[in-house]
Amino acid sequence: xxxxxxxxxxxxxxxxxxxxxxxxxxxxxxxxxxxxxxxxxxxxxxxxxxxxxxxxxxxxxxxxxxxxxxxxxxxxxxxxxxxxxxxxxxxxxxxxxxxxxxxxxxxxxxxxxxxxxxxxxxxxxxxxxxxxxxxxxxxxxxxxxxxxxxxxxxxxxxxxxxxxxxxxxxxxxxxxxxxxxxxxxxxxxxxxxxxxxxxxxxxxxxxxxxxxxxxxxxxxxxxxxxxxxxxxxxxxxxxxxxxxxxxxxxxxxxxxxxxxxxxxxxxxxxxxxxxxxxxxxxxxxxxxxxxxxxxxxxxxxxxxxxxxxxxxxxxxxxxxxxxxxxxxxxxxxxxxxxxxxxxxxxxxxxxxxxxxxxxxxxxxxxxxxxxxxxxxxxxxxxxxxxxxxxxxxxxxxxxxxxxxxxxxxxxxxxxxxxxxxxxxxxxxxxxxxxxxxxxxxxxxxxxxxxxxxxxxxxxxxxxxxxxxxxxxxxxxxxxxxxxxxxxxxxxxxxxxxxxxxxxxxxxxxxxxxxxxxxxxxxxxxxxxxxxxxxxxxxxxxxxxxxxxxxxxxxxxxxxxxxxxxxxxxxxxxxxxxxxxxxxxxxxxxxxxxxxxxxxxxxxxxxxxxxxxxxxxxxxxxxxxxxxxxxxxxxxxxxxxxxxxxxxxxxxxxxxxxxxxxxxxxxxxxxxxxxxxxxxxxxxxxxxxxxxxxxxxxxxxxxxxxxxxxxxxxxxxxxxxxxxxxxxxxxxxxxxxxxxxxxxxxxxxxxxxxxxxxxxxxxxxxxxxxxxxxxxxxxxxxxxxxxxxxxxxxxxxxxxxxxxxxxxxxxxxxxxxxxxxxxxxxxxxxxxxxxxxxxxxxxxxxxxxxxxxxxxxxxxxxxxxxxxxxxxxxxxxxxxxxxxxxxxxxxxxxxxxxxxxxxxxxxxxxxxxxxxxxxxxxxxxxxxxxxxxxxxxxxxxxxxx
Numbered sequence: 001x002x003x004x005x006x007x008x009x010x011x012x013x014x015x016x017x018x019x020x021x022x023x024x025x026x027x028x029x030x031x032x033x034x035x036x037x038x039x040x041x042x043x044x045x046x047x048x049x050x051x052x053x054x055x056x057x058x059x060x061x062x063x064x065x066x067x068x069x070x071x072x073x074x075x076x077x078x079x080x081x082x083x084x085x086x087x088x089x090x091x092x093x094x095x096x097x098x099x100x101x102x103x104x105x106x107x108x109x110x111x112x113x114x115x116x117x118x119x120x121x122x123x124x125x126x127x128x129x130x131x132x133x134x135x136x137x138x139x140x141x142x143x144x145x146x147x148x149x150x151x152x153x154x155x156x157x158x159x160x161x162x163x164x165x166x167x168x169x170x171x172x173x174x175x176x177x178x179x180x181x182x183x184x185x186x187x188x189x190x191x192x193x194x195x196x197x198x199x200x201x202x203x204x205x206x207x208x209x210x211x212x213x214x215x216x217x218x219x220x221x222x223x224x225x226x227x228x229x230x231x232x233x234x235x236x237x238x239x240x241x242x243x244x245x246x247x248x249x250x251x252x253x254x255x256x257x258x259x260x261x262x263x264x265x266x267x268x269x270x271x272x273x274x275x276x277x278x279x280x281x282x283x284x285x286x287x288x289x290x291x292x293x294x295x296x297x298x299x300x301x302x303x304x305x306x307x308x309x310x311x312x313x314x315x316x317x318x319x320x321x322x323x324x325x326x327x328x329x330x331x332x333x334x335x336x337x338x339x340x341x342x343x344x345x346x347x348x349x350x351x352x353x354x355x356x357x358x359x360x361x362x363x364x365x366x367x368x369x370x371x372x373x374x375x376x377x378x379x380x381x382x383x384x385x386x387x388x389x390x391x392x393x394x395x396x397x398x399x400x401x402x403x404x405x406x407x408x409x410x411x412x413x414x415x416x417x418x419x420x421x422x423x424x425x426x427x428x429x430x431x432x433x434x435x436x437x438x439x440x441x442x443x444x445x446x447x448x449x450x451x452x453x454x455x456x457x458x459x460x461x462x463x464x465x466x467x468x469x470x471x472x473x474x475x476x477x478x479x480x481x482x483x484x485x486x487x488x489x490x491x492x493x494x495x496x497x498x499x500x501x502x503x504x505x506x507x508x509x510x511x512x513x514x515x516x517x518x519x520x521x522x523x524x525x526x527x528x529x530x531x532x533x534x535x536x537x538x539x540x541x542x543x544x545x546x547x548x549x550x551x552x553x554x555x556x557x558x559x560x561x562x563x564x565x566x567x568x569x570x571x572x573x574x575x576x577x578x579x580x581x582x583x584x585x586x587x588x589x590x591x592x593x594x595x596x597x598x599x600x601x602x603x604x605x606x607x608x609x610x611x612x613x614x615x616x617x618x619x620x621x622x623x624x625x626x627x628x629x630x631x632x633x634x635x636x637x638x639x640x641x642x643x644x645x646x647x648x649x650x651x652x653x654x655x656x657x658x659x660x661x662x663x664x665x666x667x668x669x670x671x672x673x674x675x676x677x678x679x680x681x682x683x684x685x686x687x688x689x690x691x692x693x694x695x696x697x698x699x700x701x702x703x704x705x706x707x708x709x710x711x712x713x714x715x716x717x718x719x720x721x722x723x724x725x726x727x728x729x730x731x732x733x734x735x736x737x738x739x740x741x742x743x744x745x746x747x748x749x750x751x752x753x754x755x756x757x758x759x760x761x762x763x764x765x766x767x768x769x770x771x772x773x774x775x776x777x778x779x780x781x782x783x784x785x786x787x788x789x790x791x792x793x794x795x796x797x798x799x800x801x802x803x804x805x806x807x808x809x810x811x812x813x814x815x816x817x818x819x820x821x822x823x824x825x826x827x828x829x830x831x832x833x834x835x836x837x838x839x840x841x842x843x844x845x846x847x848x849x850x851x852x853x854x855x856x857x858x859x860x861x862x863x864x865x866x867x868x869x870x871x872x873x874x875x876x877x878x879x880x881x882x883x884x885x886x887x888x889x890x891x892x893x894x895x896x897x898x899x900x901x902x903x904x905x906x907x908x909x910x911x912x913x914x915x916x917x918x919x920x921x922x923x924x925x926x927x928x929x930x931x932x933x934x935x936x937x938x939x940x941x942x943x944x
Contacts, residue, residue, distance in 0.1 A: 003643060005650040006699045013696020016689070023604025024238070030601060031235035031518065031562050032263060032271025032549070035427025036280035041100030042070040045093070048128070048157070056153035058146060061828045064154050065092050067127040069103035072110050079124035080295030081158050081166065085151055087174025087197075088138035092129035094173060097279040099127035102288035122296045125169075125288075128158055133827040137175045138202070139816030141209020142837070143824075144175070148182040159188055169291050172197055173278055174240065177230070181217045185224040191294055191303050192228045193287060195277045196237055199230060200570050201244035205612055206816050208891045221248055227256035227303045229311060231283065234263045234547070235562055236271030241609055243515050243567035246546050256304035261564075264313035264548035266416040267382060267435060270427040282432050286310050314415030314548060318377070327392045327406035327458055329353065334403075334458070341502050341586050342369075342472040343535070347387055347463045355394065355403060358455040359474055362448045366475050367391070367409075367457055368503040370536060370583070371440040372419060373468035374461075379414050383436040385467035391442060392458040403456050413443040417583065422537050422554040439536065441583070469535060471502060471585060478505035485512045485597070485682055488519065492596030497582060499526045499589035502536075506593070508578040512682060513544050515567035515609065518560050518601035519578070523553040526589040534588035541581040545572075553590060560601055568609055568676035569888050610675060610690055615812045616886025616893045617694035618701075622809050623879040623897060624657075625649050625698075626802045630872035634863050639798040642805055646699050654695055661687040661883065672888045691883075701808055709765035739847060740840050748821050749843040750814040756846040757807045763854045764804045799860045800853045806897070807846070813894045845902040852913045861908045871907045874900040 028034070048064040068075050084095040102125045108114040113124070130151055137143045155168055167190035172180035177197025183189065199221065202210045221228065232245035246259045262272040268282040277283055290310040294303055308316040334353040342356050358365060374380055374387030394403035416438040420426035427433060449455065459470060476498065483493050488511070497504050511519075523538065525531060531538070531554055538553040544563035551559040566575040584590055625645040633639040640648070661674070665687040668679035675690065677683040743749050817837060853860055863870060878896035886893045 003647045006643075006646040009650050009654070009692060009696040010699035010703070011696070013693045014700065016693050017697070020603055020607030023600050024608040025604075027601060027604050027608070028236045028238055028271070028273065030558070031560050033425065033427060033429070034236050034273060034276065035270040035429055035432035036272060036276055036282060037430070037432055039097040039101065039279045039281045039284055041096050042072075043093070043096040043100065044068045044070050044075075045129075046075060051154065051157045055157050056150055058150045058153070061146075062133065062150050063092075063131045064157070065129050065131055067095055067099040067129060069100050072103045072107050073124065074111070077126040077161060079126050080169065080291075081162060082125050082127050082169045082171065082291055083151070083155060083158060084127060084129040085147075085170065085172040085176030085179050086129070086132060087172070087176040088203075089134045089136055090132070090173060090176065091134060092131035094275075094278045095127050095129045095171075097284045098171070098288050098291075099125070101281075101285045102127070102292055105285065105289055106292060117292070120293075120296060122292055125291055125295070128154070130154055134823070135827075136816070136820045136823050137179070139204045139207065139210075140820040141207045141211075141213055143820055144179065144182070144210065144213055147179050151179050152183050155183070155186070155188060169193070169294055171195070171287070171291075174198075174274065178213065178217060181220055181228075182213060184220040184226055186226070189226050191307065192226055193231065193290070193307075194228070195231045195283075195287075196233050196240055196242075196245060196272075196274050197230060198240045198244040199247055201241070203240055203244075204816055205888065205890045206813050206894075208895075211889065211891065218248065221257070222251045225252070225255050225300060227300055227307060228258075229256075229307045230259045231265075231277060231287070231311070232259060232261045232547075232564070233272035233274060233277050234261050234549075234564065236262075236276075237274045238608070239274040241515065241564070241567065243564040243570050246564065246570070248571060256300060256307070258304075258307060258311075258316075259546050260311050260313045261547040263550070264315075266312045266314060267433065267438060269418045269550055270432050312415070314413075314417075318379075318411045318414035325390070325392075325408040327353070327390075327394070327408070327460060329394070329403055329406060329458070336456070340473075341500075342459065342470065343586065344459070344461075344470040346466050347374075347461055347468060347470065348466050350462050352461060354459045355456040356459065356472060356474075358393075358446060358449070358457060360449050360454075364448055365446040367444050367446055367472065368475050369442045369459070369470060369472035370502070371442065371468065371470055372536075373436065373438075374440065374463070374470075376440045376442050377411070377414060379416065379440055381416065381436050381438040383434070385436075385463065386465055387461060387463040387468040389440075389442075389459065389461045389470060391444065392460065393446060394456045394458050396454045396456075398454065403458070406458050409444040409446075409457070411442050412445050413441065415441050417441055417539060417541065418550055420537050420539070420552045422531060422534065422552070426550075426552045471535065473502045475501055475503045475505070478507050480507045480509065482510055483508050483595075484510045485517065488595055488597045492520075492594050495593040495595065497590050497592055499591050500586075502584050502586065504582040504584075506580040506582065508580070508595075509576060511576065511578040512680070513563050513566050513575045513577055514680075514683075515562070515564050516602060516606050516677075516683060516686075518562045518598045518605060519595050520598040520601075521551065521559045521561055522594045523590050524592045524594070526591045531588040534585050536583060536585035536588075538585075538588055538590050539583040540593070541583065543579045543581065545575065554588075558598075560598055561595075562601070562605070569671055570676075571671075606686055610686070610887060612890055613675065613690050613887030614694050614697060615809060616882050616890045617691060618698050619806070619809045619813070619893050619897060620879040620882025620886060621649070621691075621695050621698050622802075622806045623875045623882065623900070624653065626799075626806060627872055627875040627879065628653065629799070629802055630861055630870070630875075633799070633859070633861075634870060634872070639859060641798045642702050642801045645802065646702065650695060650699075654691075657883075658688040658691060661691050664884075673884050675887055690887075698805070698809070702805055705761070705804065705808060709761065712762055712765035736847060736851065740844065743843060744838050744840050748817055748837040749839045750817045750837065751821065752843045753807075753814050753846060754811070754818060756843065756850040757804075757811055760800070760804050760807055760850045760853060763850070764801055767800070803849065803853065803860065806901075810894060810897060813890060842898065845898065845905045848905050848913060849901065849909060852909050856912070858912075861904055862912075864907055864911070867907060871903050874903040 046066040051064045053059045086092055086094055106117055106124045132147055135143050137147055159166055168188055169191050170180045170189050171193045173195045174197060177194030180192050202214055230245055230247045232242040234242050247257045250257045262268050272280050290307055293306045297303055334355055336355045339357055371389045373385045374389055375384045376389050391409045392406040393409055394406040396403045419439045487493050495506060540551045540553055542549045542561045545565040566572050629640050629645045662684055665674055665684040666679055671678060675687055739752055743752050878900050881896045882893045
């Protein structure tokens with residue numbers, strides 16, 4: 001009955017993990033559906049055999065390839081060099097989609113350059129790619145260092161094939177972008193384009209060296225003058241949370257840094273998966289075109305302008321017009337329109353001008369116009385029609401006089417938005433949008449009216465075909481409403497919208513804008529209007545900082561507003577303010593919007609970001625349990641079993657810890673502490689939830705260990721009899737030295753740690769307790785210790801089982817490096833795999849502990865009288881660090897636990913391990929002679 005609490009917590013944890021996993025997995029389709037056209041190519045790869053060990057010793061492990069499009073270009077490198085760096089477990093062959101698009105844009109037909117390209121002095125691209133044998137670079141800092149060194153040498157080799165002073169464009173996918181950033185600053189790199197690269201947070205935070213690399217890269221991103229653009233896939237990327245893809249701001253405001261989300265990328269407007277970003281057609285042809293034109297410019301400002309032109313997200317400044325262009329009007333070539341929204345169709349009149357009267361207000365007025373399938377100031381779809389539109393402000397002294405002095409308007413905003421079909425999902429799966437799709441949004445601020453002055457906005461256009469339409473209106477000031485996130489937690493809120501306006505700006509400054517919060521939005525339409533075939537599908541744009549998302553309001557699919565601008569552990573842990581823009585047409589009027597928090601999606605977002613916190617906090621739970629169990633043992637009570645400790649922890653300790661974590665989560669701590677939410681009250685309950693899940697998983701892990709040990713225990717009885725019959729003995733000193741030598745020279749210490757865990761698992765499963773009255777002969781001592789009044793052990797030492805549980809939860813922190821080592825061993829051989837982590841001291845305490853537990857029949861952690869303060873208190877700092885820092889800096893948890901185990905081994909295991917009863921006998925009496933020590937050592941080892 002006493003263990004019902006731990007069983008309940010375990011079942012709650014299993015149910016929570018299943019629910020969170022399902023919600024996180026569904027986010028790719030519910031939050032940001034993907035619509036990408038497949039790309040096709042005819043690839044070939046030329047190995048650069050001259051890039052050998054004379055350039056870098058890593059040539060034996062890695063290789064460099066040159067891509068060629070079969071049937072379009074020859075095998076000679078003659079243009080602008082580009083280096084592609086793949087990411088974690090990535091392949092050099094991933095460059096084929098972008099390289100193929102670059103070749104087919106440069107060549108109009110096989111081997112024949114396009115006149116439109118060559119007339120601008122644009123050269124072809126030579127795409128090189130480094131092949132890292134699919135190394136797991138996301139988990140291991142030394143592997144990242146090796147890849148950086150090889151990529152730097154590859155750049156030197158590539159540039160040796162070209163005239164002096166030739167720059168190179170570097171592209172990096174995922175962790176390849178981290179490698180590219182590590183090379184900076186470099187005068188040889190003209191620009192860096194990263195795709196789905198986690199710039200702010202490493203995806204796996206188990207390695208201290210990776211943290212050091214990220215700190216170094218943060219400085220490079222802030223100071224290097226190389227233009228850098230980061231492409232992010234948004235919520236469709238399930239491998240890298242896209243808030244870590246956002247570039248930090250540079251110290252110099254003139255340095256080009258741009259983050260572009262695929263959901264806002266003009267002509268793309270879709271979420272893009274982690275691997276999909278390199279082959280999604282709507283993305284890859286723009287990346288290829290930007291790289292092509294980068295080779296024709298030479299200054300950082302020009303390179304930044306090229307990147308802004310081909311990889312726009314609507315946030316780049318509108319193009320400069322220079323001197324205003326006058327518009328000459330006569331009575332025959334213009335038409336005065338009535339007040340209200342302007343709707344122009346069938347646009348085939350050359351040089352036609354329509355005048356829209358400006359409302360007579362003394363304050364500035366905002367004019368918004370939509371142009372479908374056409375262009376404004378060279379802004380339009382890539383395959384736009386012949387429709388060209390310009391907007392001018394015309395003045396007149398009297399209402400009935402002809403307008404005069406018309407000057408072209410400079411836009412305050414000029415961008416391209418989608419116009420999805422109301423009959424199809426958006427984006428269309430496996431298709432997305434076409435290069436001819438899109439509506440240009442022109443916005444301009446008109447000055448206030450002067451006395452006796454009348455104003456018109458002149459809409460001038462020319463077209464040779466009846467494609468496209470123009471829609472314009474004068475819009476109201478942004479609507480500001482004071483809703484808080486608490487208003488949306490239990491019930492939704494309604495935001496009224498003026499249905500007669502084609503453009504509405506809605507500002508909700510009190511709402512929380514954070515990656516952990518998802519809002520569900522719906523729309524209500526005017527009762528007298530239908531939306532069967534609207535001119536412009538009602539479109540809601542959500543514009544958090546650094547990104548934008550478009551949601552068509554006519555679809556039955558639930559619309560979920562989400563962001564990545566504010567997130568845990570980032571430079572902006574949380575921001576406030578929800579900015580919405582509604583685009584509509586007069587034939588489909590929206591009357592109101594309804595907002596509420598979507599709990600399921602929000603839970604999935606939290607789970608995707610806090611999965612690394614669970615193993616770190618679980619280590620804290622296990623360390624706390626061992627600390628409490630040793631306290632009971634030192635007070636004279638029997639050492640509690642793991643099941644008893646779990647029961648006591650869940651009934652007595654866990655409620656207090658839940659309250660403590662909730663209180664700490666309300667404090668404005670730095671973003672590296674607890675769950676990185678900076679004291680935001682809405683997210684405070686997440687910390688107790690993570691603690692509950694971690695505690696439940698600890699219980700489940702003990703159940704799994706018990707099930708695993710059962711067959712080992714059965715088999716161990718047979719093995720034990722065979723060992724006794726054979727009389728086999730072990731030489732501990734030689735075996736220990738051999739293991740440490742292997743760790744120092746060949747295998748990483750994580751392999752030895754895995755061996756320690758395996759041996760200790762077998763030890764706990766096959767432990768045979770000493771029968772009553774058959775205790776080992778006590779060692780001779782000059783000053784006898786007080787008699788041990790604790791009852792004789794009749795069960796396996798429970799402190800060894802606690803140690804097994806602790807080693808089990810430390811194993812996930814060391815497992816990533818094990819995977820890296822195994823992968824390197826399989827692909828590059830033992831020579832490359834031996835260049836791993838050889839920290840002998842990192843595993844030495846565990847080796848001694850596990851070996852001592854394998855032959856002793858006594859308790860592992862018997863307190864020595866020399867301890868003025870119990871060594872068990874060394875377990876408390878790791879538990880505290882796990883709860884405060886384990887979610888962000890998981891590697892610190894392993895370091896602190898190592899320190900606590902080392903203290904326990906030195907003070908409580910070391911003397912008995914080498915045949916001394918305790919440190920007290922060493923410090924308080926005459927040292928034993930070598931003969932006595934040998935006798936005690938052999939006596940303690942006979943039982944094994």
